[in-house]
Amino acid sequence: MGQQLDTKEVIKFTVPTPFPVGDVNLYLIKGDVLTLVDAGVKTEDAWNSFQEQLGAIGLKTTDIEQVVLTHHHPDHVGMLDFFPEALPVIGHPFNNPWISKDPEFFERHTAFFTDLFTKSGIDPAFLNLLRKVESPLRFSSHRSLTSTVTEGDRIAGLPEWRVIETPGHAGSHIVLYRERDGLVIGGDAILAHISPNPLLEPPQNNELERTKPQVQYNQTLKKLLDYDISRVHTGHGEDITELHSLIHKRLRRQEERAFSVLEMLREKPMTAFETCQQLFPTVYQKELMLTMSETIGQLDFLEELGEIKVDKTKEYFVYHAKS
Ligand SMILES: [Zn+2]
Structure with a gap:
């Protein structure tokens, strides 16, 4: 890795959730567009905690210009409902039926x-x-994506970051990868202290067979071995710095x-x-x-x-x- 890891442009916030997993981490990227990666749960506790932490660095929630979702689970999307309606929300297309609580999908x-x-x-x-x-869906959101991203895409205002699809824990899962120093914002693709459960999901449309989330998850872990990743900012708990050995262990x-x-x-x-x-x-x-x-x-x-x-x-x- 030629360049020094630059973590100053990425700020970590930790907010509470009512789930057994405990706190969830959100990350603010100070790119050309002030971008929040993941949006906690829909509770007053989470929202107050987030506002306080933002205030401590001189920012308000209205300063945030877009949100990127790593995946659709309630602990990563819920606070979307507290943001202004017009806020751009970006993620993999598979987030949509979950985060919008599409009644046809839930049937x-x-x-x-x-x-x-x-x-x-x-x-x-x-x-x-x-x-x-x-x-758990009551802690989720009632929003839709304003734009979608898939493998290899870049996000408006974040020219240094690339999207890597990482399905398994959720079909909608992506991570953001910064090539120049190998920093990853990883959601729940891999966590330092626990192994994220690959969860069964209905297929995105009736014609498809169900996915095999554990098989998909293993492919995701093996895929991540191919990238030069120096650090993973995770969705829960601490960063990961020894990604290869952790993947092999998992x-x-x-x-x-x-x-x-x-x-x-x-x-x-x-x-x-x-x-x-x-x-x-x-x-x-x-x-x-x-x-x-x-x-x-x-x-x-x-x-x-x-x-x-x-x-x-x-x-x-x-x-x-x-x-
Ligand atoms: Zn999570």
């Missing part, structure tokens, strides 16, 4: 998970839990978890729900979406590797280890 969302979880062997009584998915850990699932399937073939119950006996009821995403993620990974096969001839999908 499809419910239908998708009802179908997927039924095929996964979930007791119909548990399907009520799907309604819980909607509760990929290793995930493979270990997948192979423990393979051992379970060698004992007996199971549905995804039975696998989930065995993997997360104490939390699967409380965290059905998270634990099923994790379980189906490991199963997708093993299927891609050719270690297991899925019997789709029964009422439920049954996963078998190949002998």
Whole structure:
């Protein structure tokens, strides 16, 4: 890396969230256009905290000229609702149905998970839990993107930064990469202290098959190895400076978890729900979406590797280890 890492033009803010993940980080880029990357949750606590921190450096929320979203999750978009209507909001097109709370999309969302979880062997009584998915949405926003970006794009007013698509944790996920010094604003693509969950999502339209978020996430991690990245400003917690070793560690850990699932399937073939119950006996009821995403993620990974096969001839999908 020829040039010294320049972090002065990027200012970090940390605001509270009501979620188990804790605080979320936002970043202000003092480019040609004053740009906020990510927008916290929609709570008074978050908004007051953000205003205070901005005030301490002599700025007001109305000074912010555009917002870039790393992904659509409520803890990264909610405060959009507190900004003036006219504020430009930029992100991957896949953010839109989530951040605008598109009713047609959420109908499809419910239908998708009802179908997927039924095929996964979930007791119909548990399907009520799907309604819980909607509760974090009250901390989300009711906005639409004003412009969209995809792989390789540059954003108005930020000529030094490039968009890298990083799906897995969310289908809408992007990071911003500054070539000259290898600085990345990374959202939840990778975190220093925890492994972000690849989450199941309905496909963007009915014609498409569902994505395999764990497989996608591993591809994202491997893709990031190809860039000369010196530091990652993360969405939660501390910066990452040793990205390569962390990526290798995360990929290793995930493979270990997948192979423990393979051992379970060698004992007996199971549905995804039975696998989930065995993997997360104490939390699967409380965290059905998270634990099923994790379980189906490991199963997708093993299927891609050719270690297991899925019997789709029964009422439920049954996963078998190949002998
Ligand atoms: Zn997050």
